[in-house]
Amino acid sequence: MGGTKIAGALVDARGELLVRAQRPTPAREDGATVMDAVAGVLETLAASDDWARVRAVGIGSAGPVDAxxxxVSPVNVPGWRGYPLVAEVARRVAGRPVTLVGDGVAMTAAxxxxxxxxxxxxxxCMVVSTGxxxxxxxGGRLHxxxxxxxxxxxxxxxxxDGDTCPCxxxxxxxxxxxxxxxxxxALDAGWRPGPDGDRSAAAVAAAARGGDAVALASFERAAQALAAGIxxxxxxxxIEVAVIGGGVAGAGEILFAPLRARLRDYATLSFAAGVEVLPARLGADAGLVGAAAAAAQDIGLWQVPEAP
Known part of the structure; x- marks a missing residue:
């Protein structure tokens, strides 16, 4: 559940997506209209022959959430403030247990x-994107x-003493x-977009790959902040490993190289110094797979995965 789309899937015990459904989020409409879109996704999934095998339902939502x-109270969906999403979904899934987690937690489970x-x-596990x-x-379990x-x-x-965050x-x-x-x-420091006018972080990353010093410095500052948090x-x-996904992670070594270097400056104690930093693998499907994994853990189906 996000501010742009509502996606759903039937996920099997191997993490495979058997059936998909998706609708745009009517983010500026009232709460009932948004819920109608969620119900439409559920109806599409329930029409599948595989629906009878569903044991539990997981929800990964933009936050804040309160499981x-x-x-849920997604920042970009003003019609939902303290909205009882679990109860509304539970009414539509014939008594199956419903688990709610934030979208970052869902990505982690995946x-x-x-x-x-x-x-x-x-x-x-981290999602570095618009937020x-x-x-x-x-201990081997989603926390x-x-x-x-x-x-x-x-x-x-x-x-x-940094800038005030919207939080x-x-x-x-x-x-x-x-x-x-x-x-x-980057813009504040003098970087300027190319002829296409693209002012996104992806455009800054492209400039950094081309050697633009201002663009490189902006990514290095981001890497420093991530390293300190990790x-x-x-x-x-x-932790043993920090996994990073999301659109900003698409910058590749423009982000990961300075991140690993700065992590050595902050993770100095022996038990923290060995943290490995890896790019995420599951991409856009992570939220769906992770919501299923969180639900599976809640009903006792979760097993600690073996290393591949």
Missing amino acids: SRGT EHWQGAARGRANAL VGGGLVL TGPTGNAGHIGHISVDL GARGCVERIASGPNIARR AATATLVE
Whole structure:
């Protein structure tokens, strides 16, 4: 569930997507209209012959979410504030259990089950895109926290006197490392788009590959913020690996090379220094696969994946 689209799938025990459904999110409409779109996705899935085999339903939603209450308040969907999404979905799925997690936690579940964190008992997985989200695997299990938001690394403060983040805090990882902030910082420092006028982080990455010093500096600053956040997490809960996905991760070594270098500056204690940084593997399907994995864990179907 996101501000642009509502996607659904039937996911089997191997993580394969058997049936898909998708509708645009009517993000500026009232809450009932948004729920009608969700219901339409569910109806498409329920029309499949495989629906009878469904054991549980998982929801990965843009946040904030509150799994303890079963509610969601996506920032980009103003008609949903404290909306009882779990109860509304449960009414439509014939008594099947429904699990709610944030979208970063869903991505984490997917990467642990089928992706770059497979076989790792302790991991941080991150989505670096328009925002910065994340989730944790601890002791071989998805660690959602009471409200389904544990591991939200984007709102760790890494610059105590930094800019105010939309969340209200100062110097958050997201305020420095998200795509829009990479582009904003480059523009403020004098970078200018090419003839196509593209002002996105992807355009900044392209300029960085071409050797543009301002573009490179903006990505290096983002990498520094991510490194500080990863090191803080490693120090707190002893992760083995940090997996990074999302649009900004598409910059490749323009992001990952300075990130690994700066991580050595921050993860200095022996138990944190060995954290491996890897790109995510599952791409756009991570939310769907991860929502299924979170639901499977909730009903006791989850098994710790073996290393490939």
